[in-house]
Amino acid sequence: MKDITPQQQKVLDCIQVYINKTGFPPTRADICRELGFKSPNSAETHLRALEKKDFISIESGASRGISINNPEIKHEGNEYPIVGLVAAGSPTLASENVEKVLNCPKGFFGSDFDYFLRVRGLSMKDAGIMEDDLIAVKKTQEIKNGDIVIARIEDEVTVKYFQRSAPNIVHLKPANEEFNDIEVNLEETELYIEGKSVGLIREN
Amino acid sequence: MKDITPQQQKVLDCIQVYINKTGFPPTRADICRELGFKSPNSAETHLRALEKKDFISIESGASRGISINNPEIKHEGNEYPIVGLVAAGSPTLASENVEKVLNCPKGFFGSDFDYFLRVRGLSMKDAGIMEDDLIAVKKTQEIKNGDIVIARIEDEVTVKYFQRSAPNIVHLKPANEEFNDIEVNLEETELYIEGKSVGLIREN
DNA sequence: AAATATACTATATATTTATACAGTATAATG
DNA sequence: CATTATACTGTATAAATATATAGTATATTT
Numbered sequence: 001m002k003d004i005t006p007q008q009q010k011v012l013d014c015i016q017v018y019i020n021k022t023g024f025p026p027t028r029a030d031i032c033r034e035l036g037f038k039s040p041n042s043a044e045t046h047l048r049a050l051e052k053k054d055f056i057s058i059e060s061g062a063s064r065g066i067s068i069n070n071p072e073i074k075h076e077g078n079e080y081p082i083v084g085l086v087a088a089g090s091p092t093l094a095s096e097n098v099e100k101v102l103n104c105p106k107g108f109f110g111s112d113f114d115y116f117l118r119v120r121g122l123s124m125k126d127a128g129i130m131e132d133d134l135i136a137v138k139k140t141q142e143i144k145n146g147d148i149v150i151a152r153i154e155d156e157v158t159v160k161y162f163q164r165s166a167p168n169i170v171h172l173k174p175a176n177e178e179f180n181d182i183e184v185n186l187e188e189t190e191l192y193i194e195g196k197s198v199g200l201i202r203e204n
Numbered sequence: 205m206k207d208i209t210p211q212q213q214k215v216l217d218c219i220q221v222y223i224n225k226t227g228f229p230p231t232r233a234d235i236c237r238e239l240g241f242k243s244p245n246s247a248e249t250h251l252r253a254l255e256k257k258d259f260i261s262i263e264s265g266a267s268r269g270i271s272i273n274n275p276e277i278k279h280e281g282n283e284y285p286i287v288g289l290v291a292a293g294s295p296t297l298a299s300e301n302v303e304k305v306l307n308c309p310k311g312f313f314g315s316d317f318d319y320f321l322r323v324r325g326l327s328m329k330d331a332g333i334m335e336d337d338l339i340a341v342k343k344t345q346e347i348k349n350g351d352i353v354i355a356r357i358e359d360e361v362t363v364k365y366f367q368r369s370a371p372n373i374v375h376l377k378p379a380n381e382e383f384n385d386i387e388v389n390l391e392e393t394e395l396y397i398e399g400k401s402v403g404l405i406r407e408n
Numbered sequence: 409a410a411a412t413a414t415a416c417t418a419t420a421t422a423t424t425t426a427t428a429c430a431g432t433a434t435a436a437t438g
Numbered sequence: 439c440a441t442t443a444t445a446c447t448g449t450a451t452a453a454a455t456a457t458a459t460a461g462t463a464t465a466t467t468t
Contacts, residue, residue: 209413209414
């Protein structure tokens with residue numbers, strides 16, 4: 001796969017999030033609204049770049065004719081991918097990150113979810129989340145204070161409690177005295193919320 | 205809500221197939237082309253009917269703003285009882301103790317198991333076992349030191365680490381500093397091992 | 409018998425949307 | 439140093455699209 005620029009990654013994520021949220025792809029104007037661009041041509045040029053690099057396909061002439069190419073692994077039926085260590089900059093569900101799949105009935109955790117994340121480290125120990133546990137992750141941007149989120153800060157993936165302290169300040173709080181809070185200033189640092197935890201499985 | 209006419213089913217299938225094929229929903233004209241209609245209003249009225257019956261959602265004003273509402277819910281695998289507070293003297297799996305059943309594929313936890321136990325209290329907190337968690341219990345007498353066991357001492361059910369200290373002395377150790385070890389002298393006290401924990405599920 | 413839902417054709421139109429064209433600016437490349 | 443890629447604003451417009459309105463016809467329900 002070719003290299004993607006940070007802005008192009010943002011646009012690609014934006015398309016994925018939009019599709020997850022609405023069920024259909026965004027227009028150029030939608031992308032501008034989401035990312036703060038003021039000209040539809042900003043979106044257009046990014047889309048053309050993403051198409052050239054083969055990340056997306058664009059159906060010429062059709063409205064909303066965007067589809068994502070390197071399709072994230074779909075859980076068909078009841079198979080959910082188990083994602084381990086996520087390589088820096090790599091889309092979470094890219095096939096190289098999937099260690100195996102787990103068969104799990106729909107509605108198992110009350111809420112829908114998208115994949116399992118294998119936990120590394122003990123930073124959420126006091127929330128009963130231990131090393132090697134599998135967290136059921138729902139890809140969503142709808143996060144409330146106190147939710148356990150899967151966050152990406154500068155290509156590092158981490159599981160923490162989410163707390164928005166001010167419009168531009170987010171605290172990612174561990175559940176373990178030996179770890180420190182992570183304060184994220186959204187104006188300085190890019191924070192991407194992959195989703196939130198809706199359940200947990202421990203195999204032993 | 206439930207009943208769908210054959211034509212409406214055709215339109216619904218058409219939408220699903222179109223999304224699978226292209227990655228984005230069809231326009232009215234696309235549906236007409238696929239199904240041989242000659243007026244876009246044929247598609248429109250079917251879409252409105254499907255929306256009214258809650259099979260799809262339509263984003264007003266947006267092109268291709270169709271999303272499918274009801275994903276298929278399949279029931280496969282096996283039903284396992286969830287056991288809550290076990291009344292004194294009552295057989296664990298008696299029907300009055302089963303709060304509900306949970307559908308869970310065979311081999312989910314590597315090992316077979318027999319039922320889920322809903323955890324009360326925080327005595328195993330440091331082992332990542334929290335209140336309301338579901339422990340997958342395998343009914344067995346083959347216990348090794350260090351296993352997490354479900355034990356019954358004089359009609360009280362408890363979850364603890366198992367440690368045999370002497371032929372007739374068993375220690376049931378909590379994973380929480382605020383709780384004390386339970387020392388059981390098998391000559392004095394009756395100890396029944398229900399089984400051991402082979403997995404854990406948390407719904408949140 | 410009347411009202412309602414289904415199942416279409418046909419035409420019209422306001423709005424949405426993709427996309428081209430004209431610029432500005434910066435960083436990397438060869 | 440010219441070229442190319444990135445990263446934008448701003449404006450314009452042809453084409454795509456949703457959707458309303460006007461009909462026809464059949465079956466089902468009240």
